[in-house]
Amino acid sequence: GNSVTQMEGPVTLSEEAFLTINCTYTATGYPSLFWYVQYPGEGLQLLLKATKADDKGSNKGFEATYRKETTSFHLEKGSVQVSDSAVYFCALMGLTGGGNKLTFGTGTQLKVEL
Amino acid sequence: NAGVTQTPKFRVLKTGQSMTLLCAQDMNHEYMYWYRQDPGMGLRLIHYSVGEGTTAKGEVPDGYNVSRLKKQNFLLGLESAAPSQTSVYFCASSPPREGLYNEQFFGPGTRLTVL
Numbered sequence: 001g002n003s004v005t006q007m008e009g010p011v012t013l014s015e016e017a018f019l020t021i022n023c024t025y026t027a028t029g030y031p032s033l034f035w036y037v038q039y040p041g042e043g044l045q046l047l048l049k050a051t052k053a054d055d056k057g058s059n060k061g062f063e064a065t066y067r068k069e070t071t072s073f074h075l076e077k078g079s080v081q082v083s084d085s086a087v088y089f090c091a092l093m094g095l096t097g098g099g100n101k102l103t104f105g106t107g108t109q110l111k112v113e114l
Numbered sequence: 115n116a117g118v119t120q121t122p123k124f125r126v127l128k129t130g131q132s133m134t135l136l137c138a139q140d141m142n143h144e145y146m147y148w149y150r151q152d153p154g155m156g157l158r159l160i161h162y163s164v165g166e167g168t169t170a171k172g173e174v175p176d177g178y179n180v181s182r183l184k185k186q187n188f189l190l191g192l193e194s195a196a197p198s199q200t201s202v203y204f205c206a207s208s209p210p211r212e213g214l215y216n217e218q219f220f221g222p223g224t225r226l227t228v229l
Binding site for chain 2: 004034041042043044045046093101104105106
């Protein structure tokens with residue numbers, strides 16, 4: 001079956017530091033890949049997505065590249081801000097089965113300090 | 115345009131009590147989902163629906179029932195609550211797949227505690 005593995009948190013960084021959150025996946029075929037973000041007390045919001053190998057998703061300074069050869073979709077940002085403090089979820093949507101079902105990783109909490 | 119809304123936001127139940135969580139969306143989406151979020155486990159799919167009058171089991175359906183009588187509403191029921199059902203519940207909706215992906219839109223969540 002499908003699965004997503006994320007690096008464990010929490011990750012604590014100083015403002016303006018470089019961020020990497022690792023994500024690898026197991027799936028049949030070529031799934032679509034997503035990063036969702038959850039700010040404190042809120043639901044999940046889509047941060048970025050990629051639908052095929054070598055695609056780069058980007059939004060709000062965050063980037064992730066769909067790497068088929070390493071089955072990875074690592075999230076990066078060059079300079080984090082305090083407002084980026086949140087929980088980040090990597091997810092995949094398989095191409096088999098109905099219902100656009102998402103498989104989520106366990107989430108990585110990011111805390112950015114001044 | 116409110117997006118996805120959930121009622122209630124918080125609830126405390128005693129073991130054995132029943133309750134229904136309501137999810138409503140105003141985006142005319144065909145697909146709706148119920149997830150639970152537990153520490154260290156991410157989000158797990160409970161049940162989902164691909165259209166009015168249809169439901170299907172997800173990854174962790176035991177102890178829950180759902181109904182989709184109207185396109186805009188998706189109800190999650192707990193007939194006899196157990197402490198293991200203490201969790202944060204999220205509803206989501208999405209349009210049907212038209213291509214390789216479709217975004218799911220999430221509600222704000224319901225925090226349920228079962229004593």
